[in-house]
Amino acid sequence: MPSPTPRKPRKALSAAALLVLLGAGLAWFDPxxxxxxxxxxxxxxxxxxxxxxxxxxxxxxxxxxxxxxxxxxxxxxxxxxxxxxxxxxxxxxxxxxxxxxxxxxxxxxxxxxxxxxxxxxxxxxxxxxxxxxxxxxxxxxxxxxxxxxxxxxxxxxxxxxxxDAAIAWKDSRLIFERTPLAEALAQIQRYRKPAIVLDDPSLANLPISGVFDNRNVEDLLNLLPSILPLSLSTEFDGTLHVRRKAAKK
The missing domain is CATH 2.60.120.1440 (Jelly Rolls)
Known part of the structure; x- marks a missing residue:
């Protein structure tokens, strides 16, 4: 009679299956x-x-x-x-x-x-x-x-x-090209701890252009009333309010 084909031990098969599952898991998961x-x-x-x-x-x-x-x-x-x-x-x-x-x-x-x-x-x-x-x-x-x-x-x-303008911040510059005022103020806020509050929403879309140093944004903020129809006022804690400039009587 021919000798019976030897069977692999059940434990060996289980170990092989475990390795396959582990390999598949590592291929799927990314810990x-x-x-x-x-x-x-x-x-x-x-x-x-x-x-x-x-x-x-x-x-x-x-x-x-x-x-x-x-x-x-x-x-x-x-x-x-x-x-x-x-x-x-x-x-x-x-x-x-x-x-x-x-x-x-x-x-x-x-x-x-x-x-x-x-x-x-x-x-x-x-x-x-x-x-x-x-x-x-x-x-x-x-x-x-x-x-x-x-x-x-x-x-x-x-x-x-x-x-170049989009990544100018890495060289300490802010570059605006007809940027809406609200967006420009949001960028300036990143370099100033006290809040900047735009009190008049009608000013939000006023365009601003220029190249500025983001290491001294106070100079930039103080420049705004000379180039846009707005005024600034500062609270005791440094909060800056931006309002429409009052009409001359």
Whole structure:
């Protein structure tokens, strides 16, 4: 009679199955093994060199968490503005989450601004994809020189911008080109601790243009009444009120 075919021990089969499941799990899940916290105070700018060779430049009053995962590199920009110069690696793609926006990239130079509920992504070099947080999961691929916003969790259409102006903050400059006053004041607020309050909504869309030093925004604020029909008043705690200039009698 022929010898019976030897059977593999049940324990060996179970161990093999466990290894397969473990491998599949690691391929699907992407656990974090190290996190780092970074923040800047008002008036501070900080360059952070990450362990993979990438660089993250944080603007004034910004906060970010860097997480190193098994299969990816992730940054959570809680608030503020950051410029990313990402080293390219196919093994661990780079991702930035900011509010309702998610930016995915392999290697590139781009900036992310997270102010209140609005997120703005500007691409200087390379390519990135930006997703919003809607159920449909809208996505857009940017090319260099484009900028896209996510407002109220909804992805807007990309526009062409001057990238030098968009990242001028890294050189301590604010560049406005017919920028609505409300938006300009929101940017200025990033470099000033006491609040800036726009008391008259009718002033919100007044355009402002020019190149200014963000290390001394008080000079810029004091200049506003000479170029726009508005007046300024300051409370004891430094809160600045912006109102329409009273008509001359």
């Amino acid at each position: 974090a093994y190290q996190t780092e916290q970074y923040r800047t105070v008002i008036g501070e700018r900080r360059v952070v060199k990450l362990v993979d060779g990438s660089r993250m430049t944080l603007d004034s009053d910004s906060r970010a968490t860097v997480a190193w995962h098994l299969r990816s590199r992730r940054v959570q920009l809680q608030t503020g503005q950051a410029l990313f110069d990402v080293s390219k690696t196919l093994v661990r793609p780079f991702r930035v989450d900011a509010g309702a926006a998610q930016v995915k990239v392999l290697g590139t130079l781009f900036s992310v601004s997270h102010l209140n509920d609005a997120v703005r992504v500007t691409l200087v070099r390379g390519a990135v994809s930006v997703n919003d947080a809607t159920e449909a999961g809208h996505s857009v691929q940017l090319v260099p020189g484009q900028q896209v916003e996510v407002r109220q969790k909804l992805l807007q259409s990309p526009v062409t911008v001057d990238t």
